[in-house]
Amino acid sequence: MREYARLWRELIALCLRRYPGSTVFLIGWHVVSTVMFAAVGLTLRALVEATQAGTVTAIGVAALGAALVLTLNLGVEHIAYLRTIHLVERISLTEVEPRILRACAELPQVRHLEDPEFLDRVTTLRGQSGAVVDWAWAVLQAVSATIGLLVALAVLGGVNPWLLALLPCAAVQLAMERLGRKKIAEEDLASAEDLRLHRELYDDICVNPAALKELRVYGAAAQAIKLQAEAWERVTRSRARAALIAAGWSSAGWLVFGGGFTLAIFLVTAAGRPGDIILAVSMGVQFRNVVEHALHRSMQVGGYRRLLGPYLWLMEYARTHRDPADAAPPARLRRGIELRNVSFTYPGTTKPVLEDLSVHLPAGAVVAVVGEYGSGKTTLVKLLAKMYAPDSGSILVDDVELSALDTAGWRASMSAAFQDFGRYCTTFEDSVMMGARGDLNSTVRDADAEALVSRLPDGPATELGRRFGGIELSEGQWQKVALARSGARPRPLLFVLDEPTASLDAPSEHAIFTRYARRSRELAALNGAISVIVSHRFSTVADADLILVMAAGKLVESGRHDELLTRNGMYADLYGIHAAAHA
Ligand SMILES: Nc1ncnc2c1ncn2[C@@H]1O[C@H](COP(=O)(O)OP(=O)(O)OP(=O)(O)O)[C@@H](O)[C@H]1O
Structure with a gap:
């Protein structure tokens, strides 16, 4: 609860800072509007009583008061409504949406992309920053409308205590609405995965060129459309079921409230004076709308909590996953990068992708990583780029733990062409x-x-x-x-090329490697930079200072080209196959 109060204060302070005029006007109006509803009944009763007494001045004052109150109620209320929309739009687009994006973009690693809890919450928040800001104003309006209702009940209770029966009737209605909202929130979270699947398949079928081509070649478009429709069907079915249950609770609640209200008005009308009857009837006519407004904003406050939960969760996630490391990366590498018994398993999986990997990448070296498909080459590169942290073992940069180096600083010290x-x-x-x-x-x-x-x-x-x-x-x-x-x-201190020429023709590849090899040597002389090149092409890696041969997540061989050929192991085998294929 305290976190919601803090968020509310933060959002209103944000509005005040950015749009002080509109914010002060709206807060002022919400204060004044607490007595506006009761003022309608009271000024009309004063008018009737002045008319009965036949006092011209009193009639004039009461008529003026009633006109003013009605004008304020209708005119200023509308202006306040428009100002709120404007404020909510501006603050959400310029402040809250960027906060959500920053919370995701500034996460130091990419582990969260494999976390369904993270993905479900971010999906729920997509395009909903306006609702987060509107919640802050809905709270204010709900409070103002509720106080207005209580003031009105005090006036109505003064006329006839039976009118107070409206309060418990409204409370029953609210409680029933709440049950319905809870059901909707549960179903929203439960169907978030299907919703994501539906959107991703839509992109694959309509705008993702890579998927689009394959869907055509393999004739799988119809299957994808079917899967997309089924995902949507599951989303709508679960939402419709929740909406129906919520509507049931809501209707039952309104039935209770409507019955109580009708009975109370009947009792007042039977026993009241003309002024009181006008007061009760005039307020009674609007009473339903005022209650509905108070309920609507109160319900919105509750409804928005299904977004505030994920919003607060994301902000907390970003805060707790902030990079604790603050050591500055070196200006130049002296010893190089050392991996000691590094093991890694992707989140949500059980099979290790890297196992007990130990190797020293000397400063200034051009390091090539070769091996079968899926042997862990790219994963090794991701660990060096600090996209993931090893589960065990350590990576040392000039004897300093990579995990202790400020992540943004390390990324600023590297450069990479990733496979994807x-x-x-x-x-x-x-x-x-x-x-x-x-x-x-x-x-x-x-x-x-x-x-x-x-x-x-x-x-x-x-x-x-x-x-x-x-x-x-x-x-x-x-x-x-x-x-x-x-x-x-x-x-850069670390220069990574992960399959940099996979889509290029042979002359291009040759030209690029000659230049990048030269660049790597220049960088090495400049600041001891290490270049790591992942490649399947053996002609590319023969000149490397160090070749790492990977198989099934293990480093099976390492050394220079000649040394590895002499050893007659896996590298020599793979090189032989490659040479024969390109002879
Ligand atoms: N994000 C991920 N989540 C779970 N498993 C993954 C993920 N990325 C890769 N893997 C698995 O980790 C293993 C190693 O993948 P990696 O991409 O490191 O291999 P690679 O040697 O670079 O392969 P390639 O030569 O095909 O690029 C593979 O079995 C792959 O399925």
Whole structure:
């Protein structure tokens, strides 16, 4: 409960800071509106009593008061409604949505992507930042409307105590509504996985080019559409069931409230004076709307909690998963990187992907990692990039635990072309430089991407990616963009190329490796940088200072090309197969 109170204060303070005028006006209106409903009945009763007494001045004052109250009730209420919408939209888009995005983007590792609890909560929050801000105002409105209702009940109770029976009737109604909301919240969380599946399949069927091609080739589109429909069917079925149960509770509640209200008004009408009857009837006519408003905002407050729970959970998750490490990475590597008995299993799985891996990567070395498919090469690279932490063992950077190095600082000290590189729909230049301040021309040259740039209609300023109106590139061209990006950072300590030329032709591959090998040597002389190249092509790795041969998560051999050939082990076998295939 305390965390909700803190969040509420935080959101209102945010509104005050960004839009002080609107916020003060709205808070002021919510205070004034607590007496507005009762004021309608009281001014109309005063008008009737002044008319009965025949006092012209009293009639004039009462009529003016009633007109003012009615105008405020209708006019200012509408302005307050519009201001609230504006405020909620602005604050959610400029403050709360970025907080949600930052909470995800600044997580130091990528472990959370395998955590269904994390994914379900982030899915629930998608596009819902407005609801988080609206909740803060709904709380204020619910409180203001509830106080207004109590003031009105005090006035009505003064007229006839039977009218107080409206309060327990409303309480029963609220309790029944709550049961229904709880059911809806439970079903929402339970169906989050199906909802995610439905959206991902939609993307695969309609806009994801990689999946789209395969669905066509394998004739699996109909099956994917069927699975998508089934996922949606499960979502809607469970939501409809919850909505029906909630509606049942709600209707029963309204029945109780409506019955009590009708009886109370009947009793007052039977015994009241003309002024009191006008008061009871005028307030009675609006009473249902006022109760509904108070209930609606109160229910919204409760309903929004299904989003506030995940929101607070995410903020707490981001806070507790913040990088505790603060040691600065070295400016240059002296000893290098050492892996000691490193083991790793992906979250949610049981089979270790890396087992008891120990190896020293000397400063300034070009290290090649080879091995069968699925042997753990990419996983090793992910551990070096601190995307995951080893389950046991340690990784030392110049004798300092990698886990103790500030993650953002370590990432700023490395550069990488990952196997599953991103395709960013922005200009070629932005896609390559991505915040780096290196020289675009030499970066393009090293990635052998000069011919690609010369073919782009607007050169480096060309927008890439057809999805947002740019031009589409081939797989190999996208890979060159990713490669160029990895070369844009001027002085990385760790330079990772994970299958950097898998989509490229042989001449391109040769040109790139010659340049990157030269660059690696230059970097090594500059700051002792280590280059790690994962490749299936043995011609590529023969010149490496150290070759690591992986098999089923284990390091089976390591050494230079000649040493490994002499050893006549797995490397020699694989090299032989490769050489024969390319003879
Ligand atoms: N995110 C993940 N969650 C669970 N298992 C994973 C994940 N990523 C990879 N694996 C598994 O870990 C093992 C090693 O994968 P990894 O990508 O490291 O191998 P690799 O040697 O790089 O393979 P390739 O040569 O095909 O790129 C594989 O069995 C793979 O299925």
